Amino acid sequence: MTATTTANPLDLLDNPFWYRDLPPERDVHSLHDGVYAITGNAAVRAALSHPDILAEHPLKASARAFGPNVLDADGSEHRSFRALLAPALSRGRIAEYQQQLMPDLVDALVDELLGVESSAFYDTYAHRVPYGIVCTILGIDRELESRFHSLTRPLARLLDFPTVESEQTHLNTAELLALIEEQRAERSGDGDSLLEKIERTRERKGITLSDSEVRSTALLFFIAGTETSSAFITSLVYCMGRQMFGMEELADETVRDAFIDETLRMFPPVQTAVRFAVEDVDIAGVTIPRHSAVLTSIAGANRDPRIFAHPDRFDVTRSHKDSMPFAAGAHSCPGMRLAKAEFGVLIDSIAGRCSQVAVTQDSRALESQAFAHPVDFTVRFTTK
Template identity: 70%
Template sequence: MPGVATAADPVGLLARPYWYRTLPADADVHRLDGGVFAVTGNRTVQEALAHPDIVAEHPLKASARAFGPNVLDADGAEHRAFRALLAPILSAGRVDAYKRTLMPGLVEALVDSVLDSECDDFHATHAHKVPYGIVCTILGIDPALEDRFHTLTRPLARLLDYPTEETEQTHTNVDELLRLIEEQRTAGRGDGRSLLETIEQTRDRRGISLTDAEVRSTALLFFLAGTETSSAFITSLVYCMGRGLFGLDELHDPAVRDDFVEEALRLYPPVQTIVRFASEDLALGGVRIPRHSAVLASIAGANRDPRVFAHPDRFDLSRSRKGSIPFAVGAHACPGALLAKTEFSLLVADLVERCADIAVTRDRRRAASQSFSHPSAFAVRFTAK
């Protein structure tokens, strides 16, 4: 489908939660101000994310400056090397072990903390507890430091957002988190299976040419991405459960529960917009994109494309979700999708087992962020059985 020139400031545009809807509906690629291109529509977003000349690496990215070489900002062989370090931690066998031994206690503690209460800001006060507990354990971090890690990590989410908010404080927090991770490693809290130990063993066994500093940065970004995306989506899950779209009892069925999680992921992907860069002159959706242009790929737009999903804004458990890409596609697709979905399913199961009702009691229908997106400005009440 041919693209059109669109006069729009990308920063102001992305301040709107559903910004892709403000662009012309007869095009999938939109030229914005400042040499930025926005990509909407399911097919073209997937094409952009899998395109070999649309890359993550850019020397001026705030995340690259803050973390150095890392899994999020690398491409090609270097990116594959970083992902190889994470593969053992995120394998099906390891996730199954977490499901049996680690996740149930964390989920139960979260549900304990909200029963018979009304939360004005579920995301800030509760949503992080399960993912931070999981990733702290995987990293071999003392559970007593969980709140410290949460405090230090939250501002770093703005480094990965668009527009980026980079401050002296974010760089200070990166340095402090790397120091804490190294301190915990030196203290020997791991059991030989922690993230740092596993990725160091994988690096040495496979002869992967990554420095200790690059390994630490990958561990920290794993922490950031794994916790903040999950915290955002757990907030979206609770919001969907509290909207009264259907009875909680229906979610006792594991198949229905899986459909619920998948449909919530389609409607509320925790990463709404992905920033990439054209490494060469290329054509996408009939539009010429010059080298070095920024490319904003809208996961939210792809997942609500009416050409793929009938009545795309409707929460429909019976629909086919073929084409839904909440964890992106291509070389940079989220490697922790299985871990995340296992965590989400266990939380929903425990909530429906122990809650007679979950109700959104105030809803200003706002959304926060592009990179760690979730409904905001709502209150939710949990009534115990």
């Protein structure tokens, strides 16, 4: 059976912990206007992996803004888009980034943080490393990093539900695509940028995607790779400042990795994934009618008390095998290994150079739109 609620989806999602406002005895909830919400861990995984619950919908703001792209496509088209990104996200390439690219970016950030007490970590610092990494991978001049940051951040809301769409977001998209093309033309022939790699991959594998679709995929790689990481780096720093961990404990690789996994469980940067049922679908014994919008709560899945004992407690000793911070199914994040490598290098540097990271003021508030992260807190970095 399904639980029917009078909740308006737009009002419901104003609360970052919206899944707690729905009847806890059910995993599938019928909302207004043909919208369904899915909250339990197993049900969310089943929905995200179901072949008839898709990401593609012609009225999605991201599809209108970017055209055919890796986030909104399904089936063979989606596999083609992911194949374009594969060369930049292979294990060998990530190991290369980890050794040759990330340390300098991270150390430059930590240089700025030492001795600082900041109430604006997300806005001022969190984007530095991810933007540096993705600019380098895409072959974009690092001097344009601030410009890309100012243009990109508003576009994150195009990927949200509810979407925030305006004439400005479309202007930003057009300018970013033009900048990406300009940079590709300037660097044409050096062979090392992501754009040239994915163009070679397209030709070698006979993938039938247009130049504009390639550019849109590169832009979405930029947005997803930078804004999700910026949000999660904020969550990492927040948890470092809130939890009873000495820096010497985080210097232990096993503890560090467990710390990253537990922070990802509690603060997944994408809290809600929007999908669409193209046929009648059974999830957890409930039939979701075709043409329904489906809100899958990744945050709810990661705090399901049937899977995670005391789910609101930060516990690095728990198993994370059922955590899905990078979603699940065909649309699971292709950059998850790159992101976790980035987070590990960052923690290593902070733990090695700071005697303490402390949250000194905290409203315990969470921004759940445009990639989730704690807000309205002050953090202090004490030099060793």
